[in-house]
Amino acid sequence: MRVLIMEDDKTVATFMARGLKEAGHVCDLAHDGEEGLEMGRDGSYDVLVVDRMMPRRDGLSVIETLRSDGDKTPILILSALGEVDDRVDGLKSGADDYLVKPYAFAELLARVEVLARRRDPGAVQTKLSVGDLEMDLLARTVKRDGEEIVLQPREFRLLEFLMRHSGQVVTRTMLLEKVWDYHFDPQTNVIDVHISRLRAKIDKPFGLSMLHTVRGAGYRLQA
Amino acid sequence: MRVLIMEDDKTVATFMARGLKEAGHVCDLAHDGEEGLEMGRDGSYDVLVVDRMMPRRDGLSVIETLRSDGDKTPILILSALGEVDDRVDGLKSGADDYLVKPYAFAELLARVEVLARRRDPGAVQTKLSVGDLEMDLLARTVKRDGEEIVLQPREFRLLEFLMRHSGQVVTRTMLLEKVWDYHFDPQTNVIDVHISRLRAKIDKPFGLSMLHTVRGAGYRLQA
DNA sequence: CAGCTACATTACCAAGTGATGACAGTTCCG
C-alpha cells in the first residue's frame, strides 16, 4: 500500500515511515504543506497522513484544497490539540479520521490500514518474500525454492512475523506479544519449541539455514 | 534511553524491564511510591513510567510532587481504571500520557519512545559507528571495514557501551555498573578478560587498534 | 634497574541457554 506522510518533524516522520515500511507499505515523506499538496495531487497514494501544523501551509488547508479538487483519497489527520472543536474542524475540512498526539504507533498503523481497506480492499500487501522463501498471506501458503511447505497456524504466524522483520533480531518478548498475544512471561519454552518445529520445515530440508539464533537476544531470519 | 519504572507488581515490572532492555533502553525499577520518588528526583531519566496504585505513596502523588519540584521529565501513567475521569486525573496531576491496563507491551514501548522523542529527538538510535567500526542495534550485528564480526552477548554490550562513549575514557566502575549491572567490585579481572576478548575480535585482525588502555583510568575507544 | 603495580592472555569449568523428542490436553471436526 502507498502512504504519503506530511509531517514537518523529520524525526517523527522517519519513525512513522520506518514503521509503515516494516508493516509492508510503501511510504513517501513531505516535510511541509506545499510539498505535501504537490505530492498528494498526483493521486497515487492509498492514504494520506497529514500533520495539522506544518510550515508554509497548514494541514487543514492542504486537505481542503485536495478535496475541492475532487480528490477522495482517505486522509488521517494528526494533531497535538486534543479539544473536541479541533477534532470537528479536522473532519469538517475533509479528513476521514483524526489522531491526537501522542499516540502509539500501533494505533496509527491500525487506523491507516482501516482507512485504506475501506476504500480499496486488497491493496494491503499479500505476499512476503525473504531470499528464496515466499509467503502468500491470502492463500496462506509458504514456498521455499518453489516447493510448497505446509505450516500450522501458529507456525504461520511465527514465520510471518519473522519475515516482516527479516534481517532484524526479533526478541522473545516481541514474539510473545505479536505471535502469542501473551503480555507476560509464560515461563516456559513455547517459543523454542515452535522455532524448532519451524526450522524442521523451512530450513532442515534445504540445507542452507535462514533462521538463526542470536544467543541472549532472540532470533533473526536472514537469507 | 533511560527509563524508570515504578510498579509494585514485580512480575509485571520485570517483564516491562526486560522488554525495554531488549529494545535497547536502560531500565531501572522502583517497587513503591517512596522509592520511585527518590529515584525519580535525581532527574537522570528520559521517561518515567508510573503505576497509579502503589504502596507507601500512590502514583498521582508521586507525579504531583515531582512536578511541583519543577521536574519536566515526560511521564506515562499506568492504571487499571479506564474511566474518563481517571484519565483526566492522571493528566491533571502532570502526567503526559496515560495507558490503561491491560495493554500490549508494544504499545507501552511505542508510547515511551514517542514521549522521549518529543522531548529529545534522536535519543533512540539504531546504529552506532566509530571510525570504520559499525554496530546495528536492530540486527545485532557488528562490522569493521564491512566485514562482519560475531560477538557474544556480553561482548556486544561492552562494545555498545564503549561506542556510545567513544573518544572518552570509560572507567572500570562505569563498565561494572552499566555492562555488568554490578554495583560493587567483584574483585576479579572480569573486565580485563572481556576487553582482551573484544580486542581479539575487533582489533587484532585489522592491525590498527581502536581500543586503547588508559593506565590507571580505564579504556578508550577511538578511531 | 629492581620491585611493584596494573594490565593481558590463556585455559578451565560451572551454570546457563537453547534444541529436541515425547507426551498430554484441547479443539475441531464428522
Next chain:
DNA sequence: CGGAACTGTCATCACTTGGTAATGTAGCTG
C-alpha cells in the same frame, strides 16, 4: 462420541558462555 490435528509442557541433552584463577608482560617509580 471418536479421532485427528494442533499446540503447549516437560525432561533431557548438548553446547555456549562468561567468570575465575594462574601465569605472563609492560610500564611506572624511587
